[in-house]
Amino acid sequence: MLIPCPVCGPRDHEEFAYGGDATVARPTIAEQSATAWATFVYDRTNPKGAHQEHWHHVHGCRQWMVVSRDTETHAVTGARLIGAWAEPETEPGDD
Amino acid sequence: MAEYSIWSVLRHGLTGNKGWKPTWRKPDPKPSYDAIIVGGGGHGLATAFYLAKEHKIRNVAVLERGWLGQGNIGRNTTIVRSNYLLDENAQFYEWSLKLWEGLSHALNYNVMFSQRGVLNLANNPAQLDQFAERGNAMRLNGIDAELLMPDAIAKLCPGLDLSQNARFPVVGGLLQPRAGTARHDAVAWGFAHAADRLGVDIIENCEVVGFVKEGERITGVETTRGRIAAPKIGVAVAGMTSEVMRRAGITKLPIESHVLQAFVTEPLKPLINCVVTFGAGHMYVSQSDKGGLVFGGSLDGYNSYAQRGNLPIVHEVATELLACFPNAGKVRLLRSWGGIMDMSMDGSPIIAKGPLPGLYLNSGWCYGGFKATPGSGWCFAHTIAHDEPHALNAAFTLERFHEGRHIDEAGTGATPRLH
Numbered sequence: 076m077l078i079p080c081p082v083c084g085p086r087d088h089e090e091f092a093y094g095g096d097a098t099v100a101r102p103t104i105a106e107q108s109a110t111a112w113a114t115f116v117y118d119r120t121n122p123k124g125a126h127q128e129h130w131h132h133v134h135g136c137r138q139w140m141v142v143s144r145d146t147e148t149h150a151v152t153g154a155r156l157i158g159a160w161a162e163p164e165t166e167p168g169d170d
Numbered sequence: 171m172a173e174y175s176i177w178s179v180l181r182h183g184l185t186g187n188k189g190w191k192p193t194w195r196k197p198d199p200k201p202s203y204d205a206i207i208v209g210g211g212g213h214g215l216a217t218a219f220y221l222a223k224e225h226k227i228r229n230v231a232v233l234e235r236g237w238l239g240q241g242n243i244g245r246n247t248t249i250v251r252s253n254y255l256l257d258e259n260a261q262f263y264e265w266s267l268k269l270w271e272g273l274s275h276a277l278n279y280n281v282m283f284s285q286r287g288v289l290n291l292a293n294n295p296a297q298l299d300q301f302a303e304r305g306n307a308m309r310l311n312g313i314d315a316e317l318l319m320p321d322a323i324a325k326l327c328p329g330l331d332l333s334q335n336a337r338f339p340v341v342g343g344l345l346q347p348r349a350g351t352a353r354h355d356a357v358a359w360g361f362a363h364a365a366d367r368l369g370v371d372i373i374e375n376c377e378v379v380g381f382v383k384e385g386e387r388i389t390g391v392e393t394t395r396g397r398i399a400a401p402k403i404g405v406a407v408a409g410m411t412s413e414v415m416r417r418a419g420i421t422k423l424p425i426e427s428h429v430l431q432a433f434v435t436e437p438l439k440p441l442i443n444c445v446v447t448f449g450a451g452h453m454y455v456s457q458s459d460k461g462g463l464v465f466g467g468s469l470d471g472y473n474s475y476a477q478r479g480n481l482p483i484v485h486e487v488a489t490e491l492l493a494c495f496p497n498a499g500k501v502r503l504l505r506s507w508g509g510i511m512d513m514s515m516d517g518s519p520i521i522a523k524g525p526l527p528g529l530y531l532n533s534g535w536c537y538g539g540f541k542a543t544p545g546s547g548w549c550f551a552h553t554i555a556h557d558e559p560h561a562l563n564a565a566f567t568l569e570r571f572h573e574g575r576h577i578d579e580a581g582t583g584a585t586p587r588l589h
Contacts, residue, residue, distance in 0.1 A: 076480060089482040093472045093587065096426075110572065116584045117515045117571040118422035121412035123475040146427070147475045 076144075079154050082136040094129025096120070097141045123147050130154070172278045173367070193279075193359060194238075194366035199373050202399040203231045205554055206391060208378050208414060209407040210234025212243035212540065213532055215361035215372070216547020217404055217554070219277070222368035224548070225555035230370045231400070233393060235377040239358040242408050245477070245509035246540040247432050247454060247466045249445050251288045251349035252313055255304045258565040258577050259518060260311040263538070265562055266545025267313075267348060273544055279360030282353035282459065286444045288346045289318070289327060291494070293338040293450035301344035308346070316345045329441045331496050338450035338493060351445060351456050357543055381418040381529075388418060388528035404554050406532040406546075408539060409475065409510025420525055424515040424571045425534055426586040429474035429508045430466065431483055435501045437461030446494060453490035462504060465491050469511065471587045478508045511536055516570075517589030518577035521549050521563040530554050531568060536589050 076088040096119055102111045126146045131139050138160060143153040155161065172178070182189050205221060207214045210232045221227045234240075250270050252263035274280050292298035298317075305315035320332050323343050332340050362372050373395065382390035382397065390399035407414045409427045438461050445456040455465035467487035470479040484506060492499055514520060514534030519542065521532050532550045535542060549563035559566070565577060571584075582588035 087482075088472075088480070095585070095587075096473070113572040114422070117424040119412070119424070119426055120422055121426050121473065123410075123413050123427070126473055128473065144472075146473045149474065149476055149480075 076149055076151055078130060078142055078151055080132050080135060080138070081140065081154055081156050082138055083132065086132070086135055088130075090132060090134040091130040092133045094131055094139065097127040097129045129157075174278050174280075193363040194372050197371045197373065199231060199233075199376065199393070199395050199398050200371065201397075202390075203371070204229040204400065205402040205404065206230070206398060206400040207232045208391065208403065208405045209410075210238050210362075210372060210374065211241045211406065211408060212357055212361065212543040213408070213535075213546045213550065214404075214406040215358060215365055216543050217406060217532070217550045218370045218372075218547075219361050219365040219368070220548045220551035221555060222365055222370055223276075225551060227555055228369035230365075231398065232365070232370060232372045233376045233378055233391065233398070234372070234374045237374050238362055238372070239355050242509040242511075242539055243358045243543070244355055245432065245507055246354055247456070247464050248351045248354045248458075248540060249288065249349070249454060249456065250283065250352055250541040251346055251445075252541070253288060253290070253304065253308060253315065253344065253346045253349065254579060255307050256577055256579055257311060259579055260308060260313060262545055262549070262562050262566070263541065264311060264313050265548070266542050269544035269548060270352065270541075271348075273360070277360040277364040279356065279363050280353075281356045281360050283350065284352070284459075285348050285350040286456070287326070288349035288445040288447070289323065290344045290447045291323075291340050291449045292342045292344070293340060293448070295341055297449050298342040301342070305344050314346055314348050316347065318343045318345050327442065327444060327446060329495055329497060330446065331494060336493065345444075349445065351458075353459075354540065361543075361547070378414060379417065383419075386527055388526050401528060402530065402554050403528060404530040404532060404550060406550065408512045408533070408535060411512050411531075411533040415531070418526060418529060423533075424568070426473055426513050427475055428469045428472070428511050428513050428587055429476060429479045430469050430511050430537065431479040431487070431506055431508045432464065432466035433484070433487065433506045434458070434462040434464050434504050435498070436504050438463065438501060441495070441497070448490045448494050450493070451486070451490045453487050453494070455491055455494070463491070463498060463501065469513070469587050475510055476508065477510060511539075513586030513589060515584040515586055516576040516578040517580050517582070519546070519566050520568050521546060521553060521566045522559065522568050523553055523557060525568055536586075
């Protein structure tokens with residue numbers, strides 16, 4: 076799998092560390108419901124098909140990004156940086 | 171006389187082998203059953219068999235989307251063991267191992283269970299200490315375990331590289347002598363055969379596309395071959411759990427689906443006479459009766475429903491095999507394949523009633539599904555028949571995650587790809 080890193084361009088997924096489902100939202104620190112925290116930690120939709128997921132370019136630019144990938148075909152359709160350097164999503168083939 | 175025996179082989183041999191019957195029928199689905207098992211893999215077939223045999227519930231259908239043996243029951247490395255540290259897992263897998271020991275007779279079908287031993291190699295002293303702890307825990311649970319030093323390992327497995335020049339020298343190992351391997355296809359066929367002969371309908375090419383609900387209660391399934399009603403419906407679909415349960419309205423589960431690859435080489439003369447696991451990484455290998463080295467390692471490490479993986483893991487696992495057996499360096503890889511693992515959040519399974527009335531769930535098998543096949547079916551059948559779990563699977567609830575009652579063998583927390 077090639078991941079279109081917004082900083083480094085298309086790179087092999089072996090350079091990246093997987094960070095799991097990116098649609099899972101962490102509750103705010105003020106959240107006091109145990110169920111809300113347990114849902115965040117344990118419960119997943121685990122879709123067959125389109126999946127938004129975190130990857131860390133640990134052997135590259137060391138940026139975290141959200142990658143759009145199909146879990147059935149492994150086709151990667153985009154990646155965008157998250158955090159302080161967030162910018163618009165790139166398409167595969169962009170340099 | 172048993173259907174399969176030396177006498178039946180002789181009798182059919184003398185009459186031109188024209189009298190053999192298909193080992194399971196191909197019935198059309200009836201409008202209703204006493205119980206339906208969704209998923210005709212090893213666990214589903216075993217559940218149907220034990221429902222019929224132990225609980226006399228014989229009006230049962232097993233619904234399989236494809237054909238028998240298509241899924242993980244035919245996509246594993248055939249290893250059977252019970253070398254677990256935690257009590258819940260140790261007792262469950264030991265019961266499963268005991269069922270394996272009598273399985274060929276119980277099914278009247280040779281599953282070729284071979285108790286050749288599983289040897290876990292320790293590649294540093296700390297790991298050997300950990301294995302000593304695990305071995306002691308196993309023995310306290312009544313399971314056989316022996317701690318071996320390199321000289322004993324050299325006698326047990328002569329092809330193994332035990333030189334101190336190795337990148338990861340072997341310092342010892344933990345052996346479970348009663349563990350071993352079985353013929354994976356024969357397990358599917360054997361459970362199908364035995365369940366069929368007890369009256370279970372095994373219905374292939376029948377995908378469950380929806381569930382019939384009366385209020386909150388599940389009362390049947392919609393399939394590609396019509397609607398089928400049953401008061402009790404068990405779901406045992408491994409990596410497809412999240413997708414199938416979504417059709418019942420359950421949108422989130424403590425499960426991620428990941429791809430696990432396995433490999434087999436061209437056939438060789440006998441080289442490895444037990445199952446060997448590599449302690450400095452993650453690799454397990456055995457030699458099949460046909461002579462191929464059957465081996466596997468870690469997950470690819472990302473969510474996947476594709477029954478194939480990527481090349482970095484092929485490279486990693488192959489290098490680990492060569493670290494143990496450098497003499498296999500020129501052996502060619504014959505096949506590789508992938509299976510979709512239902513990775514749970516603590517690495518332990520779920521065999522439970524619910525999460526909806528009328529529904530029963532069997533899932534979360536991670537890497538451990540094949541060896542669990544008879545034990546899983548036995549416990550799931552008990553849970554379905556009695557509407558409550560057996561003591562052996564009482565801890566494997568779906569609610570344990572939210573309740574903080576994890577059974578985390580590896581101690582890696584809620585990160586399914588690390589279990």
